[in-house]
Amino acid sequence: MTPRLLGCGPNAVMIEVDTTADAAQLAAHLRLSQLSGVVELVPAARTVLVTCGRPDQLAGVTATVASFVPGEQLTLDGIDVEVPTVYDGADLESVAAATDLTVAEVVELHSSTEFFAAFCGFVPGFAYLTGLPTVLRLPRRQNPRPRIPAGSVAIGADFTGVYPTNSPGGWHLLGTTTVPMWDAARLRPAFITPGDRVRFVPVAR
Amino acid sequence: MIEIIHPGPLCTVQDNGRPGWAHLGVGSSGAADDTAHSLANRLVGNDPSAATLECTFGGLRIRFLHPALVALTGAPCAVSSIGGPPVAHHDPVAVPAGTELSLGLPTRGLRTYLAIRGGLDTEMVMGSRSTDLLSGLGHPPLVAGEILAIGADPGSARPTEIAAVRPHPDGPITLWPGPRVDWFTSRALADLTTTPYEVLPTSNRIGTRLSGVALERDAPRELPSEALVEGAVQVPNDGQPLIFLADHPVTGGYPVVAVVDPGDIGRVAQARPGDALRFRWH
Numbered sequence: 001m002t003p004r005l006l007g008c009g010p011n012a013v014m015i016e017v018d019t020t021a022d023a024a025q026l027a028a029h030l031r032l033s034q035l036s037g038v039v040e041l042v043p044a045a046r047t048v049l050v051t052c053g054r055p056d057q058l059a060g061v062t063a064t065v066a067s068f069v070p071g072e073q074l075t076l077d078g079i080d081v082e083v084p085t086v087y088d089g090a091d092l093e094s095v096a097a098a099t100d101l102t103v104a105e106v107v108e109l110h111s112s113t114e115f116f117a118a119f120c121g122f123v124p125g126f127a128y129l130t131g132l133p134t135v136l137r138l139p140r141r142q143n144p145r146p147r148i149p150a151g152s153v154a155i156g157a158d159f160t161g162v163y164p165t166n167s168p169g170g171w172h173l174l175g176t177t178t179v180p181m182w183d184a185a186r187l188r189p190a191f192i193t194p195g196d197r198v199r200f201v202p203v204a205r
Numbered sequence: 206m207i208e209i210i211h212p213g214p215l216c217t218v219q220d221n222g223r224p225g226w227a228h229l230g231v232g233s234s235g236a237a238d239d240t241a242h243s244l245a246n247r248l249v250g251n252d253p254s255a256a257t258l259e260c261t262f263g264g265l266r267i268r269f270l271h272p273a274l275v276a277l278t279g280a281p282c283a284v285s286s287i288g289g290p291p292v293a294h295h296d297p298v299a300v301p302a303g304t305e306l307s308l309g310l311p312t313r314g315l316r317t318y319l320a321i322r323g324g325l326d327t328e329m330v331m332g333s334r335s336t337d338l339l340s341g342l343g344h345p346p347l348v349a350g351e352i353l354a355i356g357a358d359p360g361s362a363r364p365t366e367i368a369a370v371r372p373h374p375d376g377p378i379t380l381w382p383g384p385r386v387d388w389f390t391s392r393a394l395a396d397l398t399t400t401p402y403e404v405l406p407t408s409n410r411i412g413t414r415l416s417g418v419a420l421e422r423d424a425p426r427e428l429p430s431e432a433l434v435e436g437a438v439q440v441p442n443d444g445q446p447l448i449f450l451a452d453h454p455v456t457g458g459y460p461v462v463a464v465v466d467p468g469d470i471g472r473v474a475q476a477r478p479g480d481a482l483r484f485r486w487h
Binding site: 008 | 230385429437
């Protein structure tokens, strides 16, 4: 399906595509095009939002969208990221029960998968990672937790991710990492940036 | 340097924000009423990137430890000035060291901007001094007893004019169709522009919450999270819209029916609890 252009005020356009992968690819395509006037380029689950400084700069954006071919493999400029993880999450047992796996099998499956950072949102440095094995795709918890500790490695719906800060949340906790996901003083403030390939590496406590 | 004797209900340091990082989950933040903030800077001859104090519901009391050129814009408050000349709205005034300035409650509007020549010199985070109350980036909201540095003189000409105060705009706020306008019934789109929506006290820099005729969707469905813009009119399941402001989240999972015209965002940022907002389609 060709991308749909959705109105978002005079200085912005939202482009809707079929899949999260297409959204990531379209965002990369637009970023690589280095269009003048673009202020924000925000991929999400099924869309990419582009905001410009002035309304007349949107024409260049929509023209570039027209040249995008969904499914075309682009070289994304991400890096390989390893997240050292202690697999001690409070939901390991319940995830194992819900998926008919042992805890060891859940850990093996999660830690042997190469994930892709599709987009960020929610809080600074929170990257939604795609590639979660189908068997591990569970609905959000019925009762979200009011406080999930910073560094929690979790799964929810089709994604996995790491909570950068203490926050409420409804995902299932598999483990923890001590690597800060967000540090405004770092050259690369988000530890995981859209386009990166991510692996969770089991480490002892 | 200045001393915050009392910050009032909420006082934060704001500049033009930190646009360009939404793809990392960082909102642009910045002054909620950018028009008033920019005018305050121009009135004291500041660089457009200078930071001002954004003061919600007045109440700010500060002491100038050095002579300063200051200007107030946005929501007009009664101003008392001890040890210095009177300071009126929209009027750059030189105050001597030791002056104590106090703002009363705004007579209308919500957010008052105080610019000081040289700008507030607090810490920069990702290229901006703005306090983002959603993500926590930037200097925390001001507390009593804090001392803040003022930046160096910009070297520009010292303005002496006052700014004309435009008549308070009272026409409807202009809306553009939002990305999910087609999720709503034609009745909802009419209700949005023919009935008033009251500003709720739960409003803040993240967004202005409204109460009015519930906006009906044409079919129940889930929305995968998508990016938000400032001015987005989002409609959660209860049909009560909220207008996102400077500290809005980067993504959201409820449909956006409309986007407030950028020229009218300042008006929304100045709307106080109890005010009735009316809208029109662009």
